[in-house]
Amino acid sequence: MSDPKKSLSPVWNRYTQIHVDHAEGAFIYSADGRRYLDFTCGIGVTNTGHCHPKVVAAAQAQIGKLIHGQANLVYHQPMLDLVTELQRVFPPHLNCYFFSNSGAEAVEASLKLARNATGRPNLIVFQGSFHGRTVGTMSLDTSNTIYRKGYQPLMPGVFVAPFAYAYHYGWSEKETTRFCLKQLRHLLATQTAPEETAAILIEPILGEGGYVVPSEGFLQGVEEIARENSILLIADEIQSGFGRTGQWFAFQHFGLAPDIVVMAKGLASGFPLSGIAARRELMERWLPGSHGGTYGGNAVGCAAATATVRVMREEGLIENSARMGVKLQAALQGLQQRFPVIGQVRGLGLMVGVEFTTASGEPDQASAKAVWHHCLDNGLMLLTCGTYGNVIRWIPPLIISDAHLDEALSIYERALAAVAA
Ligand SMILES: Cc1ncc(COP(=O)(O)O)c(C=O)c1O
Numbered sequence: 001m002s003d004p005k006k007s008l009s010p011v012w013n014r015y016t017q018i019h020v021d022h023a024e025g026a027f028i029y030s031a032d033g034r035r036y037l038d039f040t041c042g043i044g045v046t047n048t049g050h051c052h053p054k055v056v057a058a059a060q061a062q063i064g065k066l067i068h069g070q071a072n073l074v075y076h077q078p079m080l081d082l083v084t085e086l087q088r089v090f091p092p093h094l095n096c097y098f099f100s101n102s103g104a105e106a107v108e109a110s111l112k113l114a115r116n117a118t119g120r121p122n123l124i125v126f127q128g129s130f131h132g133r134t135v136g137t138m139s140l141d142t143s144n145t146i147y148r149k150g151y152q153p154l155m156p157g158v159f160v161a162p163f164a165y166a167y168h169y170g171w172s173e174k175e176t177t178r179f180c181l182k183q184l185r186h187l188l189a190t191q192t193a194p195e196e197t198a199a200i201l202i203e204p205i206l207g208e209g210g211y212v213v214p215s216e217g218f219l220q221g222v223e224e225i226a227r228e229n230s231i232l233l234i235a236d237e238i239q240s241g242f243g244r245t246g247q248w249f250a251f252q253h254f255g256l257a258p259d260i261v262v263m264a265k266g267l268a269s270g271f272p273l274s275g276i277a278a279r280r281e282l283m284e285r286w287l288p289g290s291h292g293g294t295y296g297g298n299a300v301g302c303a304a305a306t307a308t309v310r311v312m313r314e315e316g317l318i319e320n321s322a323r324m325g326v327k328l329q330a331a332l333q334g335l336q337q338r339f340p341v342i343g344q345v346r347g348l349g350l351m352v353g354v355e356f357t358t359a360s361g362e363p364d365q366a367s368a369k370a371v372w373h374h375c376l377d378n379g380l381m382l383l384t385c386g387t388y389g390n391v392i393r394w395i396p397p398l399i400i401s402d403a404h405l406d407e408a409l410s411i412y413e414r415a416l417a418a419v420a421a
Helices: 053-063 077-089 103-118 173-190 218-228 250-254 299-314 317-338 365-377 402-420
Strands: 020-024 027-030 035-038 096-100 122-126 158-161 197-202 232-236 260-263 274-278 342-348 351-356 383-385 391-394
Touching: 035 402, 053 299, 077 096, 077 299, 096 103, 103 197, 103 232, 103 260, 103 274, 158 173, 173 218, 197 218, 218 232, 218 250, 299 317, 317 342, 317 351, 317 402, 351 365, 365 383, 365 391, 365 402
Parallel strands: 122 158, 122 197, 197 232, 232 260
Antiparallel strands: 020 027, 027 035, 096 274, 260 274, 342 351, 351 391, 383 391
16 A cells, blocks of 8 residues: 555645654644654644643543534534623624634625625725635635735625735834725725725734734724624634633734624634624624524534633633743743844744845845744744745744743744854
């Protein structure tokens, strides 16, 4: 028989060749006996750490009782328990929920809800955004052409506004916010009339697009423009949600009140569960039967998600994310002083990006990649992101201790020194 790895589709763009045996907390252990500090969280998923005992226990207890309770056919207790937990997590106006499996599916649900409930066809997204890989969601992706190249034509009715990424423009925060809001208004005046625009969809902090915290006042301005024009505001919190930024959701840092919030990844600690939260009146305008799915809101996934939310609260993981995030950014900024290849350190909580830039101010993918590689060889798993692959993203589990962080920083510092040499 041939090597089964060779029978896996090459469409999976592989970062590493690690063959994982098991994982626990902040560590992944490979089949060849190596230990890696996992600061990728499986792309922002295992926020409670790998195989948190309470999440494992909840899933194991559920699996022997009911695996699949199809949502059109029955109510099941794990979904009702999850709803009860989510009611405590979300602001009171986001009191109605729909569940699906992947992030892209949940984004699609948010768009279908927005179109169906408003009767308007168009959507506005932002430069640098990533919302998924289905035909609908790839039509919303603007972080890199790889997501759409070879798949055109895309879904029509999508319009792109600039995201307030001051470092990219090389402008002050104030100038950037002013320009981007002006362009958003211009888009509504020139390309998609407000009465034809169902929703503005935004990642409050760009994920795949480079871990970019928008310049001050931008998100509030976007919300104001949405309200003025009766356009729905959808926050894609798939990567930035569930404690990642030191709040339950990133939109809370900016005082926003989105009409729809999209969640996945950290929601269920690794089980494929996603969903959207919205006002009940809005959900009531969604034509019953016009959306759904066989597996959405799987019972084991919901039990794991309920345990995840409880663990986050009981173990103070959001507070830990905020505290460790401050320490992480301070340390990374200290290293920025010593290594000129680092152009910017930015982020909130444990969602932190380090942008590598050449001496002439261009994106420096080679250095980011070399540092990333050196870290991997020395037992620290990180990820890159950004249109030009020149941002190293830090997404450790929210359970990390000072010791974990110190170990990671010392590997990273050695990597920077090696690459600078
Ligand atoms: C902000 C954001 N939206 C949507 C998605 C798509 O999620 P999934 O890969 O689960 O479909 C991702 C995945 O990285 C994401 O980061």
